[in-house]
Amino acid sequence: MIKQMTPEELKNLILHGNKEIIKEVLENIHPADILDILHEDEDSSKEILEHLPNEVIGDILDEEDDEELILEWLNLFSKYKQKQILDEVSHDVITDIIGSLEDEDEKNAFLELLEDDDKEDVKQLLKYNPETAGGIMTTEYLDIHAKNTVKETLLFLQTTDEEPRHYLYVVDKDNILKGVVSLGDIVTSSFDTPMMDITNQNVKAVYYYQDQEEVAKVFSKYGYILMPVIDEQHHLLGVIDIDDVMDVIEEETTEDMNLLGGVGSEERLDSTLTESFKNRIPWLIVNLFTAIMASSVVSVFEGTIAKVVALATISPIITGMGGNAGTQTLTIVVRGLSLGELDKENARKVLLKEIGLGILNGVIIGALVSLGAWFFAGNPWFGVVAGLAMICNMVIATLAGYFVPVILDRLHVDPALASGVFVTTFTDMFGFFAFLGLATILMTHLI
Amino acid sequence: MIKQMTPEELKNLILHGNKEIIKEVLENIHPADILDILHEDEDSSKEILEHLPNEVIGDILDEEDDEELILEWLNLFSKYKQKQILDEVSHDVITDIIGSLEDEDEKNAFLELLEDDDKEDVKQLLKYNPETAGGIMTTEYLDIHAKNTVKETLLFLQTTDEEPRHYLYVVDKDNILKGVVSLGDIVTSSFDTPMMDITNQNVKAVYYYQDQEEVAKVFSKYGYILMPVIDEQHHLLGVIDIDDVMDVIEEETTEDMNLLGGVGSEERLDSTLTESFKNRIPWLIVNLFTAIMASSVVSVFEGTIAKVVALATISPIITGMGGNAGTQTLTIVVRGLSLGELDKENARKVLLKEIGLGILNGVIIGALVSLGAWFFAGNPWFGVVAGLAMICNMVIATLAGYFVPVILDRLHVDPALASGVFVTTFTDMFGFFAFLGLATILMTHLI
Numbered sequence: 101m102i103k104q105m106t107p108e109e110l111k112n113l114i115l116h117g118n119k120e121i122i123k124e125v126l127e128n129i130h131p132a133d134i135l136d137i138l139h140e141d142e143d144s145s146k147e148i149l150e151h152l153p154n155e156v157i158g159d160i161l162d163e164e165d166d167e168e169l170i171l172e173w174l175n176l177f178s179k180y181k182q183k184q185i186l187d188e189v190s191h192d193v194i195t196d197i198i199g200s201l202e203d204e205d206e207k208n209a210f211l212e213l214l215e216d217d218d219k220e221d222v223k224q225l226l227k228y229n230p231e232t233a234g235g236i237m238t239t240e241y242l243d244i245h246a247k248n249t250v251k252e253t254l255l256f257l258q259t260t261d262e263e264p265r266h267y268l269y270v271v272d273k274d275n276i277l278k279g280v281v282s283l284g285d286i287v288t289s290s291f292d293t294p295m296m297d298i299t300n301q302n303v304k305a306v307y308y309y310q311d312q313e314e315v316a317k318v319f320s321k322y323g324y325i326l327m328p329v330i331d332e333q334h335h336l337l338g339v340i341d342i343d344d345v346m347d348v349i350e351e352e353t354t355e356d357m358n359l360l361g362g363v364g365s366e367e368r369l370d371s372t373l374t375e376s377f378k379n380r381i382p383w384l385i386v387n388l389f390t391a392i393m394a395s396s397v398v399s400v401f402e403g404t405i406a407k408v409v410a411l412a413t414i415s416p417i418i419t420g421m422g423g424n425a426g427t428q429t430l431t432i433v434v435r436g437l438s439l440g441e442l443d444k445e446n447a448r449k450v451l452l453k454e455i456g457l458g459i460l461n462g463v464i465i466g467a468l469v470s471l472g473a474w475f476f477a478g479n480p481w482f483g484v485v486a487g488l489a490m491i492c493n494m495v496i497a498t499l500a501g502y503f504v505p506v507i508l509d510r511l512h513v514d515p516a517l518a519s520g521v522f523v524t525t526f527t528d529m530f531g532f533f534a535f536l537g538l539a540t541i542l543m544t545h546l547i
Numbered sequence: 548m549i550k551q552m553t554p555e556e557l558k559n560l561i562l563h564g565n566k567e568i569i570k571e572v573l574e575n576i577h578p579a580d581i582l583d584i585l586h587e588d589e590d591s592s593k594e595i596l597e598h599l600p601n602e603v604i605g606d607i608l609d610e611e612d613d614e615e616l617i618l619e620w621l622n623l624f625s626k627y628k629q630k631q632i633l634d635e636v637s638h639d640v641i642t643d644i645i646g647s648l649e650d651e652d653e654k655n656a657f658l659e660l661l662e663d664d665d666k667e668d669v670k671q672l673l674k675y676n677p678e679t680a681g682g683i684m685t686t687e688y689l690d691i692h693a694k695n696t697v698k699e700t701l702l703f704l705q706t707t708d709e710e711p712r713h714y715l716y717v718v719d720k721d722n723i724l725k726g727v728v729s730l731g732d733i734v735t736s737s738f739d740t741p742m743m744d745i746t747n748q749n750v751k752a753v754y755y756y757q758d759q760e761e762v763a764k765v766f767s768k769y770g771y772i773l774m775p776v777i778d779e780q781h782h783l784l785g786v787i788d789i790d791d792v793m794d795v796i797e798e799e800t801t802e803d804m805n806l807l808g809g810v811g812s813e814e815r816l817d818s819t820l821t822e823s824f825k826n827r828i829p830w831l832i833v834n835l836f837t838a839i840m841a842s843s844v845v846s847v848f849e850g851t852i853a854k855v856v857a858l859a860t861i862s863p864i865i866t867g868m869g870g871n872a873g874t875q876t877l878t879i880v881v882r883g884l885s886l887g888e889l890d891k892e893n894a895r896k897v898l899l900k901e902i903g904l905g906i907l908n909g910v911i912i913g914a915l916v917s918l919g920a921w922f923f924a925g926n927p928w929f930g931v932v933a934g935l936a937m938i939c940n941m942v943i944a945t946l947a948g949y950f951v952p953v954i955l956d957r958l959h960v961d962p963a964l965a966s967g968v969f970v971t972t973f974t975d976m977f978g979f980f981a982f983l984g985l986a987t988i989l990m991t992h993l994i
Contacts, residue, residue, distance in 0.1 A: 258738075263735060266713050283733075284712060350886070358882075363878050369888045380872075381908060384868065384875075405852070409852050409853045427809055431810050457824060465835060
């Protein structure tokens with residue numbers, strides 16, 4: 101273990117160091133560390149990049165997630181140098197860059213920067229839906245026929261350019277996936293072991309058209325770090341790396357959290373004002389519409405409120421607490437659905453538990469609200485009305501928190517879309533209705 | 548690629564198949580697939596487990612996350628067989644099982660089931676805080692001195708029991724971490740390459756005391772699949788696998804989502820009624836307290852509402868929309884903090900954007916609310932009061948949505964704790980105050 105360089109030291113070395121020393125040091129530096137320097141000091145990014153060898157720039161572009169930034173950096177260089185850099189960038193990243201270009205001519209111009217065989221691979225990758233296995237796979241992997249021994253395989257690997265990543269895939273002459281061998285098995289088997297003996301024929305693969313979220317679940321379930329992607333006839337098309345799967349999980353989680361928070365799924369911390377505005381205003385308008393629906397329930401009972409103004413003070417407690425209880429259920433159910441933990445087998449059990457919680461929490465919070473209302477208004481009948489309305493609204497809240505996401509899921513809509521909107525509209529409307537309705541019926545006791 | 552067995556076929560084979568065939572098939576079956584059968588059919592789990600060889604049972608226990616279930620399964624067997632099974636289970640899983648036992652005597656009795664060298668390793672692992680690098684690492688890894696050639700290393704690996712997982716760690720005679728070699732480099736380097744030539748000395752390691760969340764961030768940043776854990780003197784203590792890191796990320800995300808949804812961080816979909824109740828009722832009581840605070844603002848203005856009852860209809864819109872806008876900001880900021888994207892450099896920019904959004908959305912929603920109130924009450928002054936209150940509350944909402952989590956983070960409290968409670972209490976109280984306060988001032992125009 102050598103002493104870690106600080107970002108400042110690394111930047112100084114790149115900008116002012118001797119070319120040979122830079123090259124030697126960079127061999128042991130992770131591109132993510134250089135990326136940090138580029139992000140921190142955008143003004144000198146041109147100067148820093150100009151001091152780096154092409155392979156290192158390629159590795160850096162492989163790490164960067166923001167395609168706009170990659171294009172900006174590439175455009176610092178001549179077409180000739182761009183070609184040399186792109187030769188070092190992995191195919192899935194190049195595909196994402198081209199996918200981010202909107203103009204067809206720009207896409208074609210970019211493709212022209214690639215070597216012929218890379219161009220073919222990338223053109224193929226561009227055909228897949230970016231949110232499927234095909235869209236996140238790369239075509240850089242090593243396949244073998246597994247017809248010889250461990251020693252012969254090692255001698256073959258010593259001559260290849262492609263660096264094997266943890267596993268070798270075994271294919272037949274028609275490129276049909278037949279098995280997988282781990283490098284761990286190769287290095288621990290005696291030289292004369294036939295490759296077939298250490299090949300696992302029960303290789304798990306995903307189809308190119310499978311949704312990336314499904315793919316992520318397979319990786320999590322089996323603890324894989326690399327998985328082959330096949331077509332309907334089991335031809336090996338590419339591989340998916342755990343690193344890309346982690347990006348998918350992060351992205352899908354952020355989308356879920358955004359939707360639950362009533363924000364469009366695309367917004368990120370670094371979105372511009374305009375992007376954020378576009379992600380939020382539609383939701384606020386939907387919310388406004390539902391808030392009007394809830395307050396229209398209040399307006400029906402304006403006569404009741406006019407007689408007993410204290411009702412206006414108590415009603416936000418009834419609706420607010422219902423909203424909280426509904427959000428609790430919603431949170432647990434949405435997370436359970438996205439982790440694939442809520443299925444037909446436990447659905448009934450979960451629903452019964454939620455109803456139980458609605459009653460239990462409803463009785464406790466209802467009793468507290470009841471006592472508070474009695475004390476506040478100095479009349480036990482206020483306690484009766486508030487307590488009953490509270491219990492009913494808590495039970496309704498858990499039902500809404502359960503059924504809204506489950507029904508959306510059945511309709512193949514992202515259950516996180518249930519968010520604040522549907523559930524709290526339900527609890528607001530029902531809360532006002534139950535409380536003000538009961539108050540109207542029992543009015544003689546309240547005045 | 549061979550045809551995948553259905554769970555039903557696999558179960559039948561295990562229960563009724565010939566011992567030799569079972570063994571051969573199981574070699575190529577992933578333990579997660581057998582785990583599925585055990586989960587689905589809990590009644591026959593005893594019978595299924597009894598038909599499996601000890602190594603397979605060990606692999607299954609390695610995959611299972613629920614320590615209670617592991618203990619249940621182990622207790623199906625005699626002490627003698629338990630010892631044989633545990634010999635196949637990895638040290639970090641055994642540590643988790645012992646950690647889940649509450650009784651000191653039970654812990655010691657369990658330790659007695661282990662072989663002497665395993666016992667020492669596990670005792671050591673038990674000393675680490677379960678939420679730190681030491682708590683999630685395992686002591687099963689391969690270290691080498693890297694003093695010889697690739698061929699000599701291969702011959703050494705062929706004789707070891709331990710299977711290398713993607714990387715070998717290079718240590719000196721005092722077990723101080725010096726570097727790392729990937730199996731990919733070993734299999735592609737000529738037999739006479741000195742190991743030192745393919746050793747990366749700039750090996751990244753984490754300290755045993757680092758928080759698991761920090762460790763997860765390092766894995767994400769560098770795209771690692773395995774990382775060494777060291778002590779203050781750089782002694783190699785163990786390794787952390789990406790699989791365990793993915794569990795950490797899933798756990799931390801669920802905690803964040805729970806807290807944002809106003810549920811205790813421990814609740815899961817499969818929590819019992821009692822567990823769920825304990826995770827929810829404290830939050831509901833806190834919410835009740837804040838709801839009372841908000842409604843106490845209303846009670847101050849009861850005189851105003853008595854004069855103009857329509858105010859009671861409009862006020863939930865002002866407070867509700869503020870809550871929605873605050874939750875939007877909160878969601879983006881909390882996620883940004885947990886992904887480590889919000890730092891000193893962009894804090895100012897993010898805050899200014901949020902204020903801008905507050906004004907922009909405030910003006911739009913304020914204008915709509917203003918028109919609606921005018922139309923509903925038939926008096927333009929209602930529009931003035933509602934519109935102004937709405938704009939103010941939207942700006943306050945974004946400020947609360949930004950500052951509450953940021954301040955909690957500075958105080959080293961989980962920012963997701965901000966949740967519904969603080970932010971919506973703020974917007975409720977301020978919303979009522981601004982709307983009813985303005986109405987009181989402009990009362991002469993409203994009657």
